Amino acid sequence: MVMIEPDDAGVVQSDAHDLESFSRMIREHDRRLRALAFRLLAGDASRLDDVMQESYINAYRALGRFRGDSDAGGWLYRITYNACMDELRRARRRPVPLEVVPETFDQDRAPGPEQRAVDRDDVARALAALTPDQRAVIALVDGDGFDVETAAGIVGVATGTVKSRLSRARATMRAALGEEHR
Amino acid sequence: MTPAPDDRDPVVAEALDRLAPPDPSPAFWSRLDDELRQVAPGRGSWRPGWPALAAAAVVVLAALAAVALAGRGEDPAPVADPTSTTSTPTTSTTSTTDTTAVTPPGEPASAADAVLAWVDALHAGDDARAAALLAPNSAQWAAQQSGTAEAFMIQLHEGYGPWVTSPDRTVQTTTVVSSGEGSVEAVVLTGTVDVEGMREFRSSVLPVRFFGGTYRLEPFDYGEQAGSIEFVSPNLSPEGKQAIPRDEAIQIVASRTPHLTIRLDDEEPLQAPTDAEGSYRFAPAGGFSPGEHVLLAVSVGPDHLTAAVIRFTVP
Numbered sequence: 001m002v003m004i005e006p007d008d009a010g011v012v013q014s015d016a017h018d019l020e021s022f023s024r025m026i027r028e029h030d031r032r033l034r035a036l037a038f039r040l041l042a043g044d045a046s047r048l049d050d051v052m053q054e055s056y057i058n059a060y061r062a063l064g065r066f067r068g069d070s071d072a073g074g075w076l077y078r079i080t081y082n083a084c085m086d087e088l089r090r091a092r093r094r095p096v097p098l099e100v101v102p103e104t105f106d107q108d109r110a111p112g113p114e115q116r117a118v119d120r121d122d123v124a125r126a127l128a129a130l131t132p133d134q135r136a137v138i139a140l141v142d143g144d145g146f147d148v149e150t151a152a153g154i155v156g157v158a159t160g161t162v163k164s165r166l167s168r169a170r171a172t173m174r175a176a177l178g179e180e181h182r
Numbered sequence: 183m184t185p186a187p188d189d190r191d192p193v194v195a196e197a198l199d200r201l202a203p204p205d206p207s208p209a210f211w212s213r214l215d216d217e218l219r220q221v222a223p224g225r226g227s228w229r230p231g232w233p234a235l236a237a238a239a240v241v242v243l244a245a246l247a248a249v250a251l252a253g254r255g256e257d258p259a260p261v262a263d264p265t266s267t268t269s270t271p272t273t274s275t276t277s278t279t280d281t282t283a284v285t286p287p288g289e290p291a292s293a294a295d296a297v298l299a300w301v302d303a304l305h306a307g308d309d310a311r312a313a314a315l316l317a318p319n320s321a322q323w324a325a326q327q328s329g330t331a332e333a334f335m336i337q338l339h340e341g342y343g344p345w346v347t348s349p350d351r352t353v354q355t356t357t358v359v360s361s362g363e364g365s366v367e368a369v370v371l372t373g374t375v376d377v378e379g380m381r382e383f384r385s386s387v388l389p390v391r392f393f394g395g396t397y398r399l400e401p402f403d404y405g406e407q408a409g410s411i412e413f414v415s416p417n418l419s420p421e422g423k424q425a426i427p428r429d430e431a432i433q434i435v436a437s438r439t440p441h442l443t444i445r446l447d448d449e450e451p452l453q454a455p456t457d458a459e460g461s462y463r464f465a466p467a468g469g470f471s472p473g474e475h476v477l478l479a480v481s482v483g484p485d486h487l488t489a490a491v492i493r494f495t496v497p
Contacts, residue, residue, distance in 0.1 A: 019215070019218055019219065023211075039198060039201065043201055045203075049206060052206070056214055056218070057214075061328070061330075062328075119200045124201060142198055143198040145195075158435050160435040164415070173197065177193070
């Protein structure tokens with residue numbers, strides 16, 4: 001992990017502003033951040049790269065305000081989450097294009113070509129049935145394995161709110177996924 | 183960041199695992215590097231929180247009120263364009279505020295004026311003015327999201343700009359905290375707005391601090407831990423006119439705040455204690471009266487100022 005250290009006053013040191021260091025840091029976290037964004041976008045790959053670009057540019061601009069004693073991954077998670085929610089607000093009148101679910105897939109988990117295609121569509125459709133707020137807590141807790149408190153910190157709501165959203169989202173997801181995932 | 187596998191729902195987790203994200207496009211990293219070279223990295227300094235101030239404020243109510251009024255940041259900056267005024271189509275203002283302090287020329291004369299000036303600025307795309315109307319804590323938070331507070335204002339055009347052209351907009355101000363030094367107020371906008379050709383009934387609440395002779399909006403003062411206020415049951419949203427039974431109890435969740443200020447319509451605000459989970463169930467004696475209602479909830483403390491509003495009907 002690339003560490004970003006603050007000075008005694010809590011100000012991030014100038015070497016952390018170096019583009020090369022920043023690039024290393026985001027490459028290290030990119031896979032998990034990309035997974036979060038992909039789930040928040042309900043499997044819409046057509047917007048994924050643009051949202052990730054926006055996230056990283058926002059992070060670079062805000063680097064001087066990063067709390068150096070905080071976890072860089074958590075900070076990047078929050079910025080990525082905000083960028084995704086901004087994108088979803090901008091596009092909230094647009095239908096979710098389920099047909100753009102990507103061609104790439106985690107081969108290690110794939111049970112077979114036919115089942116694989118059905119599963120991807122099912123999962124994307126189930127995510128699209130959730131509100132963006134519900135999608136966020138599902139992605140963080142069930143997707144990334146964060147505890148409720150950490151998810152609440154990233155999303156910026158109370159833990160009770162995360163729990164209630166999680167409960168509704170799981171019920172909706174299970175219903176939308178249907179028999180093949182029981 | 184603490185992974186907690188036990189918190190995962192196995193069915194949902196397995197499904198999400200099947201939706202692996204695609205790899206970046208071949209040009210992704212080179213395009214990003216090009217973009218980043220054009221961007222100056224943020225140089226703002228992070229300031230420590232206010233634990234000592236918070237602790238003192240919890241003990242002494244007067245100190246709590248003073249901190250809540252002032253926020254954690256510096257004095258508000260002057261508004262960039264003092265000649266700009268608000269447009270108020272068919273606006274009625276209901277106010278419980280009795281603040282008579284003199285405001286500098288060109289400054290908003292009330293919390294409602296500040297909010298209307300802000301939505302005017304967003305509607306006009308005047309991001310500099312909109313950012314200048316933010317209190318320091320909210321300006322700092324906005325800058326953390328987009329590099330500068332002004333840049334973040336762009337993302338608010340769609341959400342708040344349509345209030346300017348609402349044909350039936352009403353504005354209600356509720357004083358949450360008040361003292362000789364100033365006040366914390368919550369301004370609720372209610373009415374019909376057109377967003378991208380679609381008409382919505384909507385309510386929005388915008389907290390405002392009056393301190394040092396100026397009114398500044400504080401919509402993003404979430405604090406380190408406070409989070410936002412949520413109406414979690416029944417499943418309502420600020421948009422639309424959802425119906426609930428007259429004997430329904432509305433559950434409000436706020437975090438780490440001992441009490442909420444709650445106001446139903448034009449009734450007197452009340453102070454409501456929350457339980458250990460930060461939850462409060464609001465149910466008026468005798469149930470809700472038939473008709474449309476707007477319910478406001480505000481939480482203010484030494485490290486945060488958050489508010490939420492819900493609109494619903496009772497058959």
